[in-house]
Amino acid sequence: MTAYKFLGDGSVSPFAGFRWPVGEWVEAAAADPCRRGIHACRVQDVPFWLGHGLWEIELDGEIVVYQRKIVAPRGRLVRRLTDWNRELLEEFGAGVLARTRTRFGAVAVLSGYVGDIQNHLASGRVPLAAFAAARAAELSGGPAEYERERLRQAAWLADRLGLGTA
């Protein structure tokens, strides 16, 4: 199946520090979430892991679905999604801000999140802004609203990056 993975410079994974080869199958001993295996994002997981470079990855073998990720015993980095860049990240952040302002800008307490998000974006911390938007939504309507805001973020990214269409 096709999934997505955020990697740093030199296609290095941010947590494991593994330098991914492009186009070669990488095998793990097992698919064990957060321990062993090839970890990747479904479309709905992407907003939780925003990072430097976004790659499309092909997964193979028995896939384990975890809370915010999927894990497979084999994976092959297919291509970097070059449309994922600073400009798109900022556009994503601006959309998050606009939506939060529309929904909560006139709501006591929650309107404070609008200013927080503005500050986060001004300092380039888009992942924090996206989290703050989801937190504002959660405070308005509970955990389901948190998830819905994250799904809105994922839908925006999927639309702009063509995720989930392969």
Add this chain to the structure above:
Amino acid sequence: MRLDREITCAQVVDLVTAYLEDVLDADDRERVEEHLVFCDGCSTYLDQIRQTIAVTGRLEPEDIPPALQDKLLAAFREWSPA
């Protein structure tokens, strides 16, 4: 992250050693990593600990000057958990 999965910066600091030693369960590990994505402070802290381990991991006892060894040993003797 959602409030029911919330992990604070202080908790991340407490869990860093366990995280680096890979002894956290999958749920806690995911929560720490989800936090690291949006928290520059904790991310920097983790990098600093990693660098410290990398540097001190190369130290041999004879690399430490005797005076500093004595000072460190004295500090460790006086240290007690709160």
